[in-house]
Amino acid sequence: MIDRIPDVLVVGGGLIGCSIAYALACEGAKVTVVERAGIGAEASSAAAGILAPRAHATEGALFPFAMASHARYPAWIAAIREETPLDVEYIRSGVLHVAITDAEGRLLRERADRLRADGHDVTWLEPFDVLSHEPALNARIRGGMFDVDAYHVNPSRLTQAVAQAAARHGVHFVLGGEVQGIGGSAGRATAVRTATGAISGDHIVLATGAWMATAGDWLGMAIPIAPARGQILALSAMPSPIQTIIWGEAAYLLPRFDGSIVLGATVEHVGFDRRLTASGINWLLEQIPALCPVLRNATFLRAWTGFRPMAPDELPIIGRAPGWDNVTIATGHHRNGITLAPITAELVARLVLHEESDQLIEPFRPARFLPPT
Secondary structure: OOOOOOEEEEEOOOHHHHHHHHHHHHOOOEEEEEEOOOOOOOHHHHOOOEEOHHHHOOOOOHHHHHHHHHHHHHHHHHHHHHHOOOOOOOEEOOEEEEOOOHHHHHHHHHHHHHHHHOOOOEEEEOHHHHHHHOOOOOOOOOOEEEEOOOEEOOHHHHHHHHHHHHHHOOOEEEEOOOEEEEEEEOOEEEEEEEOOEEEEOOEEEEOOHHHHHHHHHHHOOOOOOEEEEEEEEEEEOOOOOOOOEEEOOOOEEEEOOOOEEEEEOOOEOOOOOOOOOHHHHHHHHHOHHHHOHHHHHOEEEEEEEEEEEEOOOOOOEEEEOOOOOOEEEEEOOHHHHHHHHHHHHHHHHHHHHHOOOOHHHHHHOHHHHOOOO
16 A cells, blocks of 8 residues: 555546546545647547447457446446536447358357357347348348447547546646656656656556557656557438447447448558558448448448557557556556546556555556566
């Protein structure tokens, strides 16, 4: 247990950084968020906002971590709503994970059986039942797994709401303050350096998303995070042909509160190339006939890109920076940043304020990338 509550600097103003700041401030810490652009300016505003871990966070140690975060969402959203009137569009819509081929159907049914055996409330639907649930889907779909306990949010609004809630608890935001390095010595940080001067603090949390490799240079260690570009587009069809999140092996469809339908997403390893490309948009459009053919006649609204922070093993990197007494890393959430925000914030706050490391984040320790000794 530490002797006193530290002053904490959180570098990064996306949903992960803002959520950590909010959690720390709720426990009485004095917190400053340093963000080079604006709140939620990068991956947090580009994400679709699907909260369906049984569909998209099913691998290894990530699954219990995601399910723990999913369980915290209702209370977390309720607490945020107490702080700000901003509607984050937290909607329970369910998710229907569909199989296009017989081979996909066999694997998906086996997954549904395993989940049910472990106590999860998912339902296997035969092709007729899939089409009874969502008549506009491709008639060739070979079955689906329905999870009623799936939600979606407006990720940009959620990030803004969490930032507002944090500010109400005294968090100070320094926007346009690009961090250029860390001050300190002997494995103990004392400040972050910006173009306009140093900002001091007792503990530093680095949550800079896809840009985290640069922070590794500050720490003298490799943080193997690379940007994974995602191209996403939105369509409009009146009325919407689907009511449920549709999750396929290659792409997803998300019916939003505003009537649009989000179709995503590519995963491209092209560095920080922010362009929308003809090949990326074409790939997305080619997914429509396999999932929901009537959307071929939908109105094209817009398209955008975002950079997901991706580690080599596609797992988060969360924990104390090796060799540093008071630097904590929280990055690498890849396609699950919105889902994992509540649990990441809670456990990072516990680590910073109480020096307690939960078993849930042990598989995500930054030290796993150190060379063997």
